[in-house]
Amino acid sequence: MTSGDTAPFVLPGPSPARETLAGWQHWRLTRRSFVPAPAMDLAAWRLLSPKKKTLHDLHRAATHANLPLLTTPMSRSVERLLNGRIESNALKLKPATRAGVMVSGGGYQGKTESVCEVTAAFEDRWLALHQHLNPDAAPGCRDLHAPVAYVQTPVTAKPKSTCKAILNFYDTPVSARMDLPELIHQVAASLRDHGTKVLILDDITRLRMHRADDQDTLDLIRAFMSMHVTLVLIGVDIPGSGLLREGRHDAATGQWHLPASRHAKIHGLEATQTERRFDLVELDRFRYDTAPQIAAWLQHLCGVQAGLRLLDAPENMLTTGTMPEYLFQRTNGVVGLLERLIEDGCREAIATGLERLTEGLLEDLSIDLSHAPHRDPAAGEIPDVPTNRTARGTRRGRNTVFDDRGPAAAGAS
Incomplete structure (x- = not known):
């Protein structure tokens, strides 16, 4: 993408109240109208004028706050x-x-x-x-x-x-x-x-x-x-x-x-x-115990990453190494907690100039749902949030279902 290809961006209006007919109709008719920020790499972003950089960063923040509903x-x-x-x-x-x-x-x-x-x-x-x-x-x-x-x-x-x-x-x-x-x-x-x-x-x-x-x-x-x-x-x-x-x-x-x-x-x-x-x-959460469950989690993370607009994000940022397990441990496979962690992580990545998500960056972020609006904790509407301060020595061992053990291991079996 070239430096002049920033998309026009209008701040989203107030969230429609679906509890009224007018609000429901407005939400139904506009639920797919948000246009995410265009994908751009760091070199192209640096060529933008200061004003266009600010607008593009604001558009990226709105994109991360309005990630699409993914099918699971x-x-x-x-x-x-x-x-x-x-x-x-x-x-x-x-x-x-x-x-x-x-x-x-x-x-x-x-x-x-x-x-x-x-x-x-x-x-x-x-x-x-x-x-x-x-x-x-x-x-x-x-x-x-x-x-x-x-x-x-x-x-x-x-x-x-x-x-x-x-x-x-x-x-x-x-x-x-x-x-x-x-x-x-x-x-x-x-x-x-x-x-x-x-x-x-x-x-x-x-x-x-x-x-x-x-x-x-x-x-x-x-x-x-x-x-x-x-x-x-x-x-x-x-x-x-x-x-x-x-x-x-x-x-x-x-x-x-x-x-x-x-x-x-x-x-x-x-x-x-x-x-x-x-x-x-x-409607259950994701699980991480069998090969099909792990594959479903990885596919969901692929869908999430496709919606992110970080300037220096490597390919498969969320699906390689220990990141998939780390994200599962932080969210317990709950899609709403994952969305919250990713949104906060992207904001921090932009603010610090890192422009990518890492375990170290996410480890410094806490998911705080104590002031969630319109939620009744007594009715179980706010789940338990896994801590991000788990000692490395006590973390669950990495799942090795998809590991390639090489020809030597195959011959020994």
């Missing part, structure tokens, strides 16, 4: 199940209760982003199929078409506050005098009038099953499955949270069956008291 073997399994369930339910014509999906996993493992990406892609296809019009709109009405609704579970969830959180997504007026049956009826009307096919409830494991209000809230959530939407629940360690304690596992289908909701008839849509079925899928 774990996210592919979530995508297959979620896509199949959503599309199957959206095409159903009979008034049967739609099976839901629970996406479980640890904090910072990409559950929310993976689900949002899958559902946003579904919305893109659904809108194109119907020319961006609501096929179920009432005659004479032009309600906004919202195939997907994204809602965060309130930290102290109650049935009323959960209904209000859903109605806030649609910017539906809510009166303080509305009782719970009226709120549930309004939720059903909003889902129907906006043509919503998927209702996402994030951070569902903020519910504590020892609290009566939270038990009532979970019971209410099961009632939403009668509203002809695919209910997608996202949470940390759902099997261990108590949300499934009233359910039974069907080994033949792999689904969890939960009892019908006590709220099933309030909104007037439920014809019979039927069980609620959920597919449970785990």
Whole structure:
């Protein structure tokens, strides 16, 4: 690249709030619009004017702060199940209760982003199929078409506050005098009038099953499955949270069956008291014990490095030597922690002029999640972070699965 080839760069605006219809639509339409800084080597950068150097460095910082969402073997399994369930339910014509999906996993493992990406892609296809019009709109009405609704579970969830959180997504007026049956009826009307096919409830494991209000809230959530939407629940360690304690596992289908909701008839849509079925899928972290697991980790690191814009980064900077194991030890294979460490490392590499990532540079950086916004530590939304001050003599021995031991070793076997 020549010195005059810097790309025009506009600072990103504020992050859209996906908890509102306008914010969700803005995020969906712009989620792939960020243009990363062009790749440039150190010699070309030195030829830039001081102003262009500053702008290019700012663009590089923005690039490292907005690394693309990479597909992993774990996210592919979530995508297959979620896509199949959503599309199957959206095409159903009979008034049967739609099976839901629970996406479980640890904090910072990409559950929310993976689900949002899958559902946003579904919305893109659904809108194109119907020319961006609501096929179920009432005659004479032009309600906004919202195939997907994204809602965060309130930290102290109650049935009323959960209904209000859903109605806030649609910017539906809510009166303080509305009782719970009226709120549930309004939720059903909003889902129907906006043509919503998927209702996402994030951070569902903020519910504590020892609290009566939270038990009532979970019971209410099961009632939403009668509203002809695919209910997608996202949470940390759902099997261990108590949300499934009233359910039974069907080994033949792999689904969890939960009892019908006590709220099933309030909104007037439920014809019979039927069980609620959920597919449970785990979005796990990377592992580093077998050859396929190591290969998957290395492939992910290759994808990460392709998005970096350091001026003196060697080829395969993240995938050669002991770096792959070091990065695994620092992050425990959690993609969100890896992204945080790489982002902070790139900023330090630019600030110091090193322009490459090394174990020594990363060893001086700590991953601090103590002030993570919108995260509830009590619900397991912040994972344990491996320390970076481990004594070299106590580090785990290097995995030698891929080592080439040479012809002498081969002949001795």
